[in-house]
Amino acid sequence: MRLADLRGRSVAVWGTGREGKAAVRAVAEAGPSRLVVVEDQPSHLSTAWTGELAALAPLVSGPDARAVLLGSDVVVRSPGVPQTHPWVVELRERGVPITGGTALWMADHADRTVGVTGSKGKSTTSSLISHLLTGLGVANVYGGNIGVPVLDLPPAERYVLELSSYQCSDLTDSPAVAVLTALFPEHLDAHGGESEYYRDKLNLVAHGPKSIIFNAEDDRLAAAVADLPGAVPAASPASFHIADGPGGRPYVFAAGVPLFPRAALPLVGRHNGRNLCVALAALEAWGVDCVARAGEVEAVAATFAALPHRLSEIADPSGVTFVDDTLATSPYATMHAIDAYDDRPLTVIVGGTDRGLDYTVLREHLAPRDINVIGIPDSGERIVAALGGLAGVRAEVAEDLPAAVRRAREVTPAGGVVLLSPGAPSYGRYRNFEHRSEAYAAAIRDTATG
Numbered sequence: 001m002r003l004a005d006l007r008g009r010s011v012a013v014w015g016t017g018r019e020g021k022a023a024v025r026a027v028a029e030a031g032p033s034r035l036v037v038v039e040d041q042p043s044h045l046s047t048a049w050t051g052e053l054a055a056l057a058p059l060v061s062g063p064d065a066r067a068v069l070l071g072s073d074v075v076v077r078s079p080g081v082p083q084t085h086p087w088v089v090e091l092r093e094r095g096v097p098i099t100g101g102t103a104l105w106m107a108d109h110a111d112r113t114v115g116v117t118g119s120k121g122k123s124t125t126s127s128l129i130s131h132l133l134t135g136l137g138v139a140n141v142y143g144g145n146i147g148v149p150v151l152d153l154p155p156a157e158r159y160v161l162e163l164s165s166y167q168c169s170d171l172t173d174s175p176a177v178a179v180l181t182a183l184f185p186e187h188l189d190a191h192g193g194e195s196e197y198y199r200d201k202l203n204l205v206a207h208g209p210k211s212i213i214f215n216a217e218d219d220r221l222a223a224a225v226a227d228l229p230g231a232v233p234a235a236s237p238a239s240f241h242i243a244d245g246p247g248g249r250p251y252v253f254a255a256g257v258p259l260f261p262r263a264a265l266p267l268v269g270r271h272n273g274r275n276l277c278v279a280l281a282a283l284e285a286w287g288v289d290c291v292a293r294a295g296e297v298e299a300v301a302a303t304f305a306a307l308p309h310r311l312s313e314i315a316d317p318s319g320v321t322f323v324d325d326t327l328a329t330s331p332y333a334t335m336h337a338i339d340a341y342d343d344r345p346l347t348v349i350v351g352g353t354d355r356g357l358d359y360t361v362l363r364e365h366l367a368p369r370d371i372n373v374i375g376i377p378d379s380g381e382r383i384v385a386a387l388g389g390l391a392g393v394r395a396e397v398a399e400d401l402p403a404a405v406r407r408a409r410e411v412t413p414a415g416g417v418v419l420l421s422p423g424a425p426s427y428g429r430y431r432n433f434e435h436r437s438e439a440y441a442a443a444i445r446d447t448a449t450g
Helices: 018-030 051-056 062-070 086-093 101-112 122-135 194-205 219-225 270-285 294-301 331-340 360-366 380-386 401-411 433-447
Strands: 010-014 034-039 059-061 074-077 113-117 141-144 159-162 177-180 211-215 231-234 240-244 250-254 257-261 312-314 321-324 346-350 371-375 393-397 417-420
Touching (some): 101 159, 177 270, 211 219, 250 270, 257 294, 360 380, 380 393
Parallel strands (some): 113 159, 113 177, 211 231, 346 371
């Protein structure tokens, strides 16, 4: 379904956040017979609905919202509305078409788009692709789940998008280059279960992309997409991968050809090496000869900065390195972060909104390690309990994040690392992940001694 298909139809936009605002403006230009915006309940994403927006689409909320949705020809769902919402289920049962802003946009722009998704690494990989393209003289516009909603993007010859599982689930067109970084269970409550989550993620590649770039080290991805037309296994010996090169240093290779040292990309962690390989494979799929231009690629990669709140290091006069990885909202993401510092004494602070996740995978990952773990509310106590009995894991609970930072200073030697990688979202005690990050930085400042 395209925006043009909404002309003369009754359309309800569901959600008043950034995505809802962008959808109202775009749909209004298409000339619907009626346009309303619906909010079933206020959330942290809601915005004031006044002025131009209210003139384009009156807001309906409360008990009338359901009837308005059911009486519409098309519903444009904001990503924050879960697929498991009972009204979504009812709309589908009654045959009311449901789409999303990203799906409407993709129908008109798929052939000019690289779309990136994954349970981990999609933000870094998508922004790295855009950064490399720009540095190599290939103009592009970046947006999606991080930054500007796609319906607000300006005209461009090429686009690079980060796409969430919520955005992927509505797509009926795949981007020309579809990129998959990793798959593990996440957001299961919003999708209905593990298989439904994987289905919605993999919908990115279900509609005929020209190329599918996937992380071949991820067994789930390899099993799901390796045999699809156009599939390219990045992070594998047949494509871009990391291996020992000249002087025994880790190098980026293109098949058997060494290109440049892995250290050119100033991001720590094995997972970021894989992200680089996936990004390079995406560039190749778009016609950039990364082998012939290896020197340029190396120089541009060296100017890429870590995204905020993703393994961002904070200097401290004590000699301890504090690391902000507050966007790690699952145990799998926390495991990647721990691996990035497995050569240094490490204290990891975990815990946040308790979604009932199973932390057995984290226990198995930490079993052979020597590490300090400090749990904070709300899920920290349960995570610490899950780690009980591991010989090298010294786990305890702190009353809050400042107390955890104070304790981390006591147990972490100079030269060591204190890593905030919660393995859980921030909502409840904090407004959002930025607020949690601010609280972490303040706690570091407040506990510094010189």
